[in-house]
Amino acid sequence: MESGSRRPYRMTARTAAMEVTRTRVMEAAAALWMRQWFDDVTLQHIADEAGVSVQTIVNHFGGKDGLADAVAERVASQTADARQAPAGDVAAIVAVLFADYERHSEANVLWTAQMDRVPVAAQVAAHARAQHRAWLERVFADRLPPPGPEREHVLNLHHAVTDIYLWKLWRHDLGLSRVDAERAMRDLLTSIDPRKGNDA
Incomplete structure (x- = not known):
């Protein structure tokens, strides 16, 4: 026994x-x-x-779909671990974001191309967008207005500037070097800082 x-x-x-x-x-x-x-x-x-x-x-x-969901959760966890950046430090934030996007460069391009026709890809993309938005709220907490319509507007601007589609446009479609693409993102993030209007 x-x-x-x-x-x-x-x-x-x-x-x-x-x-x-x-x-x-x-x-x-x-x-x-x-x-x-x-x-x-x-x-x-x-x-x-x-x-x-x-x-x-x-x-x-x-x-297959259940496996895709599990892989998406695992990738999301790995992404969260990789995106450790000090809040308010634009240069560090951009460098961390580019390191994440560049790590799986070809895969990112491949998956963005499938979002409109593969349901599981669309689900993964939706989860990634929500995760990205939460990350933006954390790393740009110092410049975001209080909760309300203006905060949502500013968040939308930051989401657009840091979205993977813009990274793809710069790095793949326009062929910018990583140095030039990072500079472009830093410049845009600086230009949409809502605190700049208060300093004028």
Whole structure:
């Protein structure tokens, strides 16, 4: 008969093994989706990349959409960790943001191109926008007006200036160097600082 002391240990070991498998599958899926269209990547492709069976993926995530949701949450957590910037320091804020955008440059371009036709991509984008807006409220807290319409207006301006679409325009469409693109973003952020009008 199995002792009571061994059962919790075996359950803990099993839980840890399941978490390792989940992480391996999410990393495999993320790696594939960074290089290929979402629709072109099948569960079999992900299973082969992760070294597991398709059934294992289904057991853990329920299917492709469930896996995509889990990957999106993981990426969001990693993004939050990577975007540590001192509030009010425009140069540092821009540098941190560009480091994040550049880290997955091609994947960002690929995913933005799919937002209008792939529902899960649209969901991921909506979550990313909400996360980005919350980040803007934190790092630009020193310049935002009190809650109300004016605050929303100023937040909208900051969101537009720091959005991934503008980064894509500068870096990919116009071919600006990272130095020039960062300078452009810093200049725009300085120009929309609502406190400047109060100093005049």
